[in-house]
Amino acid sequence: MTETTAHTGSTTLPVPAAQAELPRSGWLRVRATDQAMLANIRRQYELELDQQVLHPVYENHFALLPLDLPLPDSPGSGSGDPGTVFTGARILVALNDELLITVEPDHPVEALATAQTRIARLPESATTREALLVIIEGLNDAMQDTVDRISLVLNRLADEAVDSSGGYKIGGRQVGVADIAQTAVSLGGAEELIARTVQGQLMLERVARRVRRSSGHAAQEYSTLLSDIQGGRRHARFQHAKVRNIQQSLMTTLDLKQNQIIKVFTVVTAVFTPPTLIAAYYGQNFANMPELALPWGEWFVMGTTAIFALVPLAYIKRKGWLR
Template identity: 75%
Template sequence: MEENTVIAAPEEARELPQHGWIRVRASDTEMLASIYRQYGVRLDLPVRHPVEEQGFILLPLELPLLDTADGGTGTSFSAARILLVLTGGVLITVEPDMPIAALSAAQERLARDSAEVTSAAAIQKILEGLNDAMQETVARISLVLNTLADEAVDSSGGFRMEGRQVGVADIAQTAVSLGGAEELIARTVQGQLMLERAARWSRRVNGASRAEYSTILSDMQGGRRHARFQHAKVRNIQQSLMTTLDLKQNQIIKVFTVVTAVFTPPTLIAAYYGQNFANMPELALPWGEWFVMGTTAIFALVPLWYIKKKGWLR
């Protein structure tokens, strides 16, 4: 088998090349063992931060990528853990079992642009593809946040389109969805920071100039700023929901206050005439019942009129 090619399956060769890009699944223990025998680097151990081993630089990536199970049209995301293993001549990517569309697209571009695949060219295409995938993640998050913002507006208005009044449970459900979006954005920002770190390490390993990586680093930084803008949007929606929730709670308390103010005077009158006094002259009057009923109505309507005049019912 020729060198400077991308190896997609371990069955193609036992002798691994010294140049090019080698793709391997994290669950392929046989291929990982072959890499350890030939290169002396173990890739089956968890890597949390960049390390150097046997002349290789191990760069872990954990990226929330759009789930391609539904054709990439939904809003579900999966955490893709990718390990980039760099040296001067060979690039190894340890990938999860789930397909990573960005890596497959990078492999296709390399095959189309050049017959010879070098590790330097491969890592640039990989970083560009993964950065584009992260940009798509942020774009989908933005769509989700637009929907949640509309729900927050409905909550502030008090009614949904069905005419049903928005309750605390609806606001709580929107708040839970916002919490999930905030966690996803945080992991997106972390993933883009890891991509930037991988780009700087690969530039150092390959001896590339700063200009060669300036565009991709600028794109990564721009994507991170976009993600942080989405995070600020989440905070604004959350603040709006909390304000709406406070207003609803105040509205509930106000209703109980008005009801108490209206019914307290009639309750006092009813309590008075419920006493067992020996002499109550108005009981002998022929219009005594109407007098009590009228008095009760007046004492109930006067507080209601006063509250309405003050504008406390709005």
């Protein structure tokens, strides 16, 4: 039989999912896929927790507070594609004066496990709003970790952008358009992740503001928590500005490379156009061509062709167009 866990003060109680009497106080953790438990909550608390909640609402004396956060997937992984080291966590919080319910994703959320340990050490007199404060603090710390790891990814991408602007990688291979495009794709993924992070921090802030209104003596702690969340959001926006700067640098480098390619083709055209005209002239089938009778006629044509090829090249080099 599937079981969930109710947390009451410092006590952890196993609660059967189907038709059991659920606790009236403490912290009740439920998996989003546990339909039996959700049905039991619907029967006993008259709460629909399997619905899509997009913004805070009130239902049957409970405040329903949705959270959608990009959290670190595997600790210690700070490189690679940004989209592969973070997992979205949808959490629905239901709160009243006696009971706190969290509907969580199937994959484990480390921040909630840490919060569970901290809540177990709270005094028996702790309220649900004080328990929720610990949970939001843990989730905010995880979001800060997300931003820090995004920063590490961006540092690597910034190094790649520097390689691109220099023209060569460390191994000596020239940086091509494909390398720049791959870096740009990674930057796009990082930008999307930062946007989701800022959105998650805004949701955390909205939940904290809602709960602070009725948190009594914990209002000051919630105000401090709001300051921490806002500071984390400023850090995330700084990372977003860094993404934009790197993207601008890459686009400038790409434009320079494209201009360089066009310049090479222009120089080649300028150098080979005069010899092509000479070859076209002497390729005509005229009845009388005096140069054909000259013993040094071939050398004359070859020398003329070389002169007309080198003169445009010397002019272009003198103007500095080859740099």
